[in-house]
Amino acid sequence: MFKIILNLLLNRANTKEWQLQIGAYLLRKGCGFQVGQIIEEKKIEYKKYRVKVITNLFYDFNTNKINHLTAKKIVNLD
Structure with a gap:
C-alpha cells in the first residue's frame, strides 16, 4: 500500500484516485x-x-x- 500511495504522490493524482485506492485496500483487508x-x-x-x-x-x-x-x-x- 505504501508503494501505491508514494506513486500517487509522485504523479500528483487527484483526490478521487486516492480515495479509490485507499477504499479498495481497506475492503480487501476487511473482507476475510x-x-x-x-x-x-x-x-x-x-x-x-x-x-x-x-x-x-x-x-x-x-x-x-x-x-x-x-x-x-x-x-x-x-
Missing part, C-alpha cells in the same frame, strides 16, 4: 476471504478432492455487505 481460497473440500478418491473455491468478491452498496461467488472444482494431488 481471498479469491482462490478453498472453502470446502470433500475427498472423492485417493488423492482426489472436490473443492469449493471463491471465484469473485464484490461489494453490494444496497445491503452494505461484501458478497462472493463460488465454483466447484476437482483437484488432483500429485
